[in-house]
Structure formats: structure tokens, C-alpha cells
Amino acid sequence: MSESRIIKKTPEMEDYEEETGKLAIWKGKVNKDFKKWQIKKQKDTIKKEKIETLSLSREERKQIKTELKQQKEIGKDYKHLIVVENLHKTYLLGTTAVAALRGVDLTIDKGDFIDIMGPSGSGKTTLLNLIGGLDTPTRGKIFLEGRNISMLNDNALAEIRRERIGFVFQFYNLLPQMTALENVMVPLHFSGKLSKRGKRKKALDLLRLVGLEERSHHAPSELSGGEQQRVAIARAFANDPAIVILDEPTGDLDSKTGIMILNLIRDLNNKGATFISVSHDAVVSEFASKVYHMMDGKLTHEGKIGGLKETETMQIRRKQEAEINKEKCKSLIFRFFFANQGKNQIRVSDIKDSIPNLIIMNLPEHFNDILAELIQENNINGIITGDILFLN
Ligand SMILES: Nc1ncnc2c1ncn2[C@@H]1O[C@H](COP(=O)(O)OP(=O)(O)OP(=O)(O)O)[C@@H](O)[C@H]1O
Numbered sequence: 001m002s003e004s005r006i007i008k009k010t011p012e013m014e015d016y017e018e019e020t021g022k023l024a025i026w027k028g029k030v031n032k033d034f035k036k037w038q039i040k041k042q043k044d045t046i047k048k049e050k051i052e053t054l055s056l057s058r059e060e061r062k063q064i065k066t067e068l069k070q071q072k073e074i075g076k077d078y079k080h081l082i083v084v085e086n087l088h089k090t091y092l093l094g095t096t097a098v099a100a101l102r103g104v105d106l107t108i109d110k111g112d113f114i115d116i117m118g119p120s121g122s123g124k125t126t127l128l129n130l131i132g133g134l135d136t137p138t139r140g141k142i143f144l145e146g147r148n149i150s151m152l153n154d155n156a157l158a159e160i161r162r163e164r165i166g167f168v169f170q171f172y173n174l175l176p177q178m179t180a181l182e183n184v185m186v187p188l189h190f191s192g193k194l195s196k197r198g199k200r201k202k203a204l205d206l207l208r209l210v211g212l213e214e215r216s217h218h219a220p221s222e223l224s225g226g227e228q229q230r231v232a233i234a235r236a237f238a239n240d241p242a243i244v245i246l247d248e249p250t251g252d253l254d255s256k257t258g259i260m261i262l263n264l265i266r267d268l269n270n271k272g273a274t275f276i277s278v279s280h281d282a283v284v285s286e287f288a289s290k291v292y293h294m295m296d297g298k299l300t301h302e303g304k305i306g307g308l309k310e311t312e313t314m315q316i317r318r319k320q321e322a323e324i325n326k327e328k329c330k331s332l333i334f335r336f337f338f339a340n341q342g343k344n345q346i347r348v349s350d351i352k353d354s355i356p357n358l359i360i361m362n363l364p365e366h367f368n369d370i371l372a373e374l375i376q377e378n379n380i381n382g383i384i385t386g387d388i389l390f391l392n
């Protein structure tokens with residue numbers, strides 16, 4: 001029996017013959033060309049299937065994206081701004097493990113000013129770094145605005161840091177080659193929401209908020225420690241963060257300047273900003289709304305504890321001074337009004353320029369609040385809109 005009788009023409013061979021006009025079986029043998037054609041056909045089919053599965057996964061990816069978006073929406077219904085659950089962090093140093101956090105639970109609400117006190121090495125910075133998305137926990141969960149951030153990858157964490165967190169460190173961390181204004185503008189460059197002009201305006205507004213508008217073009221080296229820290233605070237607010245994290249914010253300042261910074265933070269807190277701060281001592285606790293103590297990686301107890309805090313006499317004197325400065329400020333504003341009679345629009349910054357900085361820095365409230373109070377007390381027909389006082 002010859003082979004030619006065994007070989008039967010398959011439907012595929014018929015396809016080949018139709019497509020190429022050649023014979024699939026020639027002299028009782030399968031044509032080599034047909035075999036090549038067959039392999040090519042198979043490869044094409046595999047390729048087609050691959051494309052189909054790819055587009056399928058594209059569909060799937062779309063679905064995952066929608067689900068993620070929905071999850072984010074769910075996150076909007078959160079009860080607490082931040083919830084920390086059973087947080088653990090263990091650092092590996094060669095073969096030794098350092099348990100820096102050993103089961104921390106903490107709840108932070110909008111408008112809180114939380115201070116965590118504790119000795120060196122107790123885990124304060126570690127906790128802040130985890131809450132601020134600078135590091136990930138070994139165990140436990142952190143919910144920020146209802147979203148679990150403890151499992152996020154580096155890119156997602158970077159986005160959260162950029163958009164939701166403000167940081168203030170002990171050593172200000174300002175960029176030395178940039179002016180105060182440029183330093184405050186840095187976080188605004190990443191957000192891309194504002195025009196160049198808008199960024200400048202926002203940065204100037206923030207510098208005004210911390211009483212440093214007139215120092216906007218100074219380099220950090222031309223500013224005092226307290227002023228540099230005020231720039232750092234303005235910068236922390238640039239991205240409208242959900243929370244501002246302060247790691248030893250007054251640690252490098254003398255006590256009087258430290259208290260000035262804490263006054264500023266308390267003012268901003270009274271206006272609704274949320275803070276979490278850590279420190280070695282109890283100065284900050286005097287200004288905070290909630291105080292915790294940290295020991296060996298655990299939050300031990302809540303409540304205000306005495307320590308290096310501002311003494312009662314210091315506090316009374318500070319409050320008295322603030323009140324005296326407020327009255328001085330009001331009488332100087334009156335003098336300014338008198339000198340500018342007839343005008344019905346005055347820039348608040350012009351009024352402010354006529355008051356010595358020392359007085360402004362030691363006011364119990366912000367300058368604009370004092371101005372508004374003065375207008376109300378004296379039945380002056382005027383309103384402050386942005387930076388302008390309209391009189392009629
Ligand atoms: N990157 C790291 N690698 C290894 N161990 C670390 C690391 N960071 C911190 N630790 C250790 O974890 C523990 C807690 O450190 P952490 O910096 O959180 O303390 P702290 O309370 O902020 O101290 P301080 O008041 O001195 O700033 C310490 O024992 C520290 O040595």
C-alpha cells in the first residue's frame with residue numbers, strides 16, 4: 001500500500017487549496033508549503049486569541065477601576081478623620097528586630113489638636129511617619145478619611161502625602177536656595193490646580209496667615225528660627241491638607257519663640273485646622289485639645305500631664321501682654337483711619353504695615369479678626385472682603 005492512499009484531504013487542506021490555488025497533496029505526499037501555511041495559520045489564531053483575552057482583561061480592568069472608584073466614594077462616608085487600629089511597626093536592624101510600635105489605637109477627628117508626649121525612642125516619630133504615609137506598618141490598619149492607607153503602594157502613598165498631609169519638622173526643612181515665598185509654593189507645583197499667578201497669590205495669603213507677608217522675598221538664612229518655622233507651617237498648609245503633622249515643632253526654638261509658634265498653631269486650630277504633634281515635653285500639651293502619652297511603643301494614657309509647660313504666671317503674663325497689644329493695635333488702626341479719611345477702600349495689608357510687627361505677632365487673635373472686631377465695636381460701616389476693607 002502506498003502512502004498516498006492513506007492521506008485523506010482534510011477541510012484545512014481544502015482551505016489551503018482554495019486560498020493558494022496549489023495542491024495540498026502532491027505525488028502522494030503532503031506539500032511542504034501546506035505545512036508552512038498550516039503553522040502560520042496556527043500562529044495567527046493564537047495571536048488573535050491573545051488579543052481577544054487582552055481586550056477582555058481591558059474590560060476587567062475597567063470594572064476594577066469602577067469598583068475602586070466606588071470604594072473611594074464609600075470612603076467619603078467616614079465617621080472619623082483618622083482611625084489607627086492595632087498598629088505595629090518593627091524595624092529590622094541586621095539580625096535584631098526593634099519593635100518601635102506595639103499595638104497603637106488612636107482616633108482623630110476634624111478640628112482636633114492632638115499632642116503625643118513621650119521620651120526619646122518611644123516611637124513618636126514612627127507613629128507620625130505611618131499616619132503621614134511616609135512608611136508602612138508591619139501590622140494594623142490606618143484609615144484616612146475612610147480609606148485604608150496601610151496597604152497602599154509607594155505611588156499611592158506619595159499621592160496621599162502630596163494631597164492630604166502637611167508636614168512640619170523640628171528643623172524647618174526649608175530649601176535654603178529659595179525665598180520664603182518660593183518655599184511655600186513648592187507643594188503647589190505638584191497639585192497643578194493653580195496658574196503661576198494663582199500659586200503666588202495663595203503662597204502670599206499663607207505667609208500673611210503666619211504674619212510673614214513682608215518677609216516673602218527673604219531666604220531662610222535671613223530669617224530667625226521662629227520665622228523659618230512659621231514659613232514651614234505656611235508651606236504645610238499649601239495643599240489644603242486634611243491634617244498637619246508636627247514632629248517636635250518647637251524642639252529647636254527657645255521657649256518664648258516656641259510659645260509664639262504654639263499660639264499660631266492654636267489660632268489655626270481654632271479656625272478648624274487639624275493637627276497631630278509629638279514632643280518630648282509638655283509645652284505643646286498646654287495648647288493641645290487632647291494629650292496622649294507614649295511609652296515603649298504604646299499609647300499609655302490620655303490626659304494632660306504637667307511637666308515643662310508654661311507656668312501659670314507665664315501664661316497670665318502672656319495673656320495680659322496679648323490683651324495690651326490688642327488695645328495698642330486698635331488705637332494704631334484708628335490713627336491709620338484718621339490719616340486716610342475720605343478713602344472708601346483700604347488694603348488690609350496697608351493698615352497692617354502701619355502696626356509694628358512685634359505687636360502683630362503678640363495678638364490674641366489674627367489681625368483681620370481684630371480689625372473686624374474694631375469695626376463692629378465702633379459701628380463703622382465697613383466689611384473686609386479678602387484683603388480689602390470697604391468703608392461707606
Ligand atoms: N529606620 C529605623 N531603623 C531601625 N530602627 C529604627 C528606625 N527608626 C526608628 N527606629 C527605632 O525605633 C524606636 C522608636 O523610634 P522613634 O524615632 O519613633 O522614636 P521617637 O519617640 O520619635 O524618639 P525621639 O524623641 O528621640 O525623636 C527607637 O528604638 C529607634 O531606635
Ligand SMILES: [Mg+2]
Nearest residue numbers: 124125126247
Ligand atoms: Mg522623633
